[in-house]
Amino acid sequence: MEALRQRRAVVIGGGLGGLATAVRLAARGWRVEVFEQGPRLGGKMNTFEREGFRFDTGPSLITMPWVFEELFEAAGSSLSRHVRLTQVSPLADYVYADGTRFTYTTSLPEWLETVKQLEPRDREGFMKFMRLGARLFALSRETFLRRAPLEPPDLRSLGALRQFPLRHAWGSYHSTVAAHFRSPHLRQMFERYPTYVGSSPYRTPATFAVIPYIEYAYGGWHVEGGLYRIVESLIDLARDLGVSLHTSARVSAIEHEGRRARGVTLADGTKLQADVVVMNGDAALTDEMLGGGNGNGLRSQSERSLSGFVMLLGVKRKLEGLAHHTVYFAEDYRREFSQLFDERRFPEDPTVYVCAPSRTDPCVAPEGCETLFVMANAPSVESPWDERQTEEAKAGVFGRLSKGGFPDVARETVVSDVWTPGRFARDYVSPGGAIYGTHSHGWRRAFLRPPNRHARVGGLYHVGGSSHPGGGTPTVLLSAKITTELIERHER
Ligand SMILES: Cc1cc2nc3c(=O)[nH]c(=O)nc-3n(C[C@H](O)[C@H](O)[C@H](O)COP(=O)(O)OP(=O)(O)OC[C@H]3O[C@@H](n4cnc5c(N)ncnc54)[C@H](O)[C@@H]3O)c2cc1C
Numbered sequence: 269m270e271a272l273r274q275r276r277a278v279v280i281g282g283g284l285g286g287l288a289t290a291v292r293l294a295a296r297g298w299r300v301e302v303f304e305q306g307p308r309l310g311g312k313m314n315t316f317e318r319e320g321f322r323f324d325t326g327p328s329l330i331t332m333p334w335v336f337e338e339l340f341e342a343a344g345s346s347l348s349r350h351v352r353l354t355q356v357s358p359l360a361d362y363v364y365a366d367g368t369r370f371t372y373t374t375s376l377p378e379w380l381e382t383v384k385q386l387e388p389r390d391r392e393g394f395m396k397f398m399r400l401g402a403r404l405f406a407l408s409r410e411t412f413l414r415r416a417p418l419e420p421p422d423l424r425s426l427g428a429l430r431q432f433p434l435r436h437a438w439g440s441y442h443s444t445v446a447a448h449f450r451s452p453h454l455r456q457m458f459e460r461y462p463t464y465v466g467s468s469p470y471r472t473p474a475t476f477a478v479i480p481y482i483e484y485a486y487g488g489w490h491v492e493g494g495l496y497r498i499v500e501s502l503i504d505l506a507r508d509l510g511v512s513l514h515t516s517a518r519v520s521a522i523e524h525e526g527r528r529a530r531g532v533t534l535a536d537g538t539k540l541q542a543d544v545v546v547m548n549g550d551a552a553l554t555d556e557m558l559g560g561g562n563g564n565g566l567r568s569q570s571e572r573s574l575s576g577f578v579m580l581l582g583v584k585r586k587l588e589g590l591a592h593h594t595v596y597f598a599e600d601y602r603r604e605f606s607q608l609f610d611e612r613r614f615p616e617d618p619t620v621y622v623c624a625p626s627r628t629d630p631c632v633a634p635e636g637c638e639t640l641f642v643m644a645n646a647p648s649v650e651s652p653w654d655e656r657q658t659e660e661a662k663a664g665v666f667g668r669l670s671k672g673g674f675p676d677v678a679r680e681t682v683v684s685d686v687w688t689p690g691r692f693a694r695d696y697v698s699p700g701g702a703i704y705g706t707h708s709h710g711w712r713r714a715f716l717r718p719p720n721r722h723a724r725v726g727g728l729y730h731v732g733g734s735s736h737p738g739g740g741t742p743t744v745l746l747s748a749k750i751t752t753e754l755i756e757r758h759e760r
Contacts, residue, residue, distance in 0.1 A: 274299045275759065278532050278540055280519040280557075281548030283311020283696075284741060285732030287502040288339055288748035289546050294509035295343045296756060298544075302511060303534065305518035305697060309503055311548070312696055312703065312733075313741065315496035318683045320634035321582035324495045325687065328623035328641050329356070329488045329593065332742035336498065339745050343505050350501035352492040356628065359488050361591040362457055363672040365599035365617075371591070372457070374487060387451035397448040397458070401481020408478055444474035456601050460619070463645055465739055466573025466704035468605040473711050490592065490625060494632050495741075522547070522557045522728065529727035544727050544759055546751065550698050550705055551718035551734040558725065571713070572648035573739070574608060575689035575701035577618075577661045581640040582633070582683030587675065590638070592628045596620045596672035608647050609707075614661045618644035620668045640677075642669075648700025652690025661688070698734075705734025720751040721758065729755060 275298050279286045282304030290300045308314060312326040330336070333353055340347040347353070358373035370382050380391050445458045459469035461479040469476075491497050506513060518535040522545055531541040547554050598604045598617040607615045623641040626633035633639040644665050653661070670676065689701030706713055718735040722728035731751040733739030738747075 275544070276542045277301075277544040277546060277755070278303065278519075278542040279546045279548055279731075280522070280532060281305075281311065281732070282309040282513060282515070283548050283732055283744075284313050284499065284502075285744045285748050286311070286546070286548030287499065287506060288745050289548070289731045289751055290511045290513075291339065291343045291502060291506050291509060292748060292752040293755065294506065294511045296752070300506075300511045301540070301542075302506070302513050303517040303519050303532070304513070304515050305535075306695060307516055309513060309515060310496060310499035312692075312698075313495060313499055315494060315499075316580055316685055318685075319582060321580075321637065321639045321683050322494050322496075322632040323580040323582075323639055323641060323685070324625070325578070325580065325641075325685075327495050327741050328625070329490070330495065330498075330741050331482050331488060332486060333489050335742040335745045339748070340501075340505065342749075343509060345505055347501075350504070351497045353489045354492060354628065355487045356490050356592045357487070358591070359483065360593035360595060362453070363594060363596045364453055364456070365597060365671065368453055370453075374484060383451075383454065386453055387449070390449050390451050390454055393448040393450070394454075397445075397477060398481055398484060400444070400448075401477045401479075402485070404475055404478040405481055405485075408475070439474040440470065441472040441474050441476045442470045444477055445469065456597055457595075459601060460595065462708070463574065465708050466575075466702065467708040468609055470602065470605055471609070471707075471709035473708075476708070488593070490629060492629055492631070494625065494629075498741075519549075519557070521559060522554070522725075524558060524725055524728070527725055529722075529725050542727075544729065544755055546729045546731055546755075548730075548732045550702075551730050551732075552699050552705065553697070554718075554722070554728075554730065558728075569612065569648055569650060569700055571706045572700040572702035573704035573707040575646045575648045575692050575703060576687065577614065577644045577646045577665065577689070578687040579640075579642040579662070579665065580683070580685040580687075581642060581677065581681050583638045583640060583677045583680050584636070584682050585638065585677065585680040586636055587624065587627075587638050587677075590622070590624050590627055592624060594622045594624075596622070596668050596674065598668065604645075608645055612647040612649075614646050614657065614664065615644070616664065618661075618664050618668055620644050620665050620672075622669070622674070637682075644668075646689050646701075648702040649689040649693070650700070652693070653688045658686065658688055662686075703733075704739030708738065720747065721754045727759065 277300045279302040282302045294300045314325045316323045337347045358371045363369045462469045462472040519532045520535045521533040523531045529545045598619045604615040621643045626639040692701035
């Protein structure tokens with residue numbers, strides 16, 4: 269009798285989504301090979317180390333920690349055996365152009381006291397906004413976050429849909445925030461959340477109220493030693509399960525016979541056969557890799573999510589009073605998004621986010637120093653910025669920080685690394701440098717992202733932030749779970 273042949277999967281890209289799918293498939297008996305074009309695994313969840321400073325170059329905060337736990341459990345391990353998660357508390361400091369500043373804390377009595385100082389009537393607005401987020405979360409975890417779009421609904425999702433606050437699905441996020449808060453400061457603060465998926469608060473549907481709810485209810489988390497420790501643990505887990513991991517190995521084509529994927533060809537000409545191909549690179553590139561044109565329209569700049577301008581700064585000085593997370597808001601938020609999405613330029617007055625993990629985790633910086641991740645939103649681009657654009661962006665960021673009372677650290681900065689949209693595009697093969705694939709403007713883009721199972725080619729799957737259910741680390745892990753379940757169902 270012929271021995272049962274081990275089914276073989278090839279994963280294109282060793283980002284978080286690719287690694288998580290590899291681990292899940294290997295745990296179910298698949299023989300898996302991952303090909304990552306970059307020199308290191310992790311994709312946008314990456315690291316940079318110099319002179320004792322350890323930077324996360326991408327994510328600086330994780331939410332929904334149980335999703336990470338679930339992945340490790342699915343592979344027969346446990347997250348706590350590999351990494352230590354710490355809850356960042358308070359969540360963040362917010363600094364406004366008019367000099368107002370306050371701390372956003374998950375301690376409800378303290379937070380409601382802060383809200384009272386800003387606008388007493390917004391205490392009720394906040395509670396209502398959170399209740400709306402809770403209902404949306406209860407619904408989405410049974411539907412959008414659990415299943416592929418357009419798959420026939422099961423009883424669980426139909427039950428959840430009955431509870432759906434429909435009126436809130438189609439309204440705009442911005443008007444929903446405005447309906448709950450009177451304080452201009454609280455409005456600006458809650459309007460920030462759609463940027464977690466690279467989108468504008470003025471164009472996303474109200475359902476994104478789920479994001480601030482998840483953060484408030486379940487906390488924002490740091491990983492001791494830096495978030496890249498999660499990637500390192502996944503690499504260990506994958507190796508233990510027998511996954512072959514290749515770096516500096518670019519896949520140039522997805523091979524198919526008619527409507528069935530058969531394997532991949534690497535940039536060096538090597539051909540590999542596989543029963544299943546999983547695309548973790550940007551879904552906008554899949555058609556080209558299948559040998560077709562760029563027919564899916566997902567590469568058009570007007571469809572792309574935000575990119576970023578990031579400075580990683582190693583500072584030889586302690587910055588007492590600085591929180592782990594601080595946001596320095598631009599004066600005119602609407603204008604900032606209009607420049608990002610309509611004029612497609614870096615904002616004159618950018619909102620700046622500073623993450624200083626060394627404030628709560630000393631092991632990411634040498635003694636007496638701070639590790640800083642400084643980020644502003646930037647538009648995705650057709651071509652890389654020139655030096656003048658980069659210098660202007662730096663000046664804009666430091667200008668906003670200085671107005672917000674952030675100390676001048678130029679002379680004490682001993683390590684500096686700058687990421688522009690062009691660098692995001694090049695290093696992660698991400699069209700336009702967009703961090704989250706297409707934006708989530710309008711219900712169609714928000715809910716009908718490229719499907720996990722390719723619509724035309726059998727045996728071909730998508731996983732990661734550019735496909736369903738979207739970007740951000742926990743969502744990408746859910747994408748890996750959905751994709752693995754589809755593969756198990758359809759590729760027997
Ligand atoms: C600056 C920044 C800040 C962020 N902040 C947060 C945050 O605070 N919290 C949060 O949850 N999320 C955050 N994110 C988002 C999060 O990092 C991403 O959503 C997630 O890491 C994406 O994972 P992925 O697997 O979908 O894609 P990627 O990480 O893009 O992985 C895809 C991989 O495929 C590779 N690849 C592409 N094409 C090919 C090819 N042809 N052959 C071989 N390999 C290929 C790429 O090199 C890449 O490594 C941030 C991202 C960035 C960049």
